[in-house]
Amino acid sequence: MRNISSMFETFAALAEPHRFRIVELLRSGPRSVSDIGAQLHLNQPQASKHLKVLKEAGLVDMQPKAQQRLYELRAQPLRELHEWLERYRQLWDERFDAMDELLEELQQKEKPRGRKSRH
């Protein structure tokens, strides 16, 4: 698990609608700043600013190619975020599995002979 602050960084980066749309756009493959700007109706400084935030959050990588800088999506932070909610559920699931065991034991103790079927 990555540290919590980086999770928040990922969330903060995605919480901005333009940046979320950039991430969606990059799903189809790497694109240049000007391409991204044109697709999302952003001027180049705006697009660059958003890409910088996404890059700092680890959501995109930049590859220089010929005269261009191509931005591509890094899938891992998104997957980690997706797993975040699941992690809390699993924490409780594990607790409850242990509680199941405990409850079975408590029920055994309650039966004076311990062998009689409940049904």
Added chain:
Amino acid sequence: MAANPDIEFPLNNTRMTTPSERELVITRTFRAPPRLVFEAWTQAEFVKRWWVPKSCGGELTECRADVQVGGTFRYVMRVAGNEFGFSGKYIEIHRPAKLVYTQVFDPYPDSPVLITVTFEEHEGKTRLRSHELYPSKEALDATIASGMESGMREIMDQIDELVAALPAH
């Protein structure tokens, strides 16, 4: 809320939902009557048996619970050198059907969570619902982030879609 109680209260599995950005609901069915599940949930000697998930490799360094209205509890778990302490106070106790208490996670003393647990008897089993109400969206996000869940539901839904469309590798 699921219409089908078998889906809402799974056996051998745990369901979690976020009805709003300040609420989190955990449900499960236990093969024991509410009387026992209530005790397992509240009594310190029993809490010791289940509260620290085995997979985290942690240990319980403090566990006490004075289960009466106005009484307090404190659980502390140590994992990899870090301590995670939770304290709270019992507000309502209707043994064995309902329990209301506050819970404060040490790093966020100003963000008490109001927890309402209901224990519903059904054919000798217990349908348990733990409803967590956070003072703010941020409080839920923060608590969850400390190894827990996220309240940012809208964006979570969007991320679900994104992740589903990502190439698997």
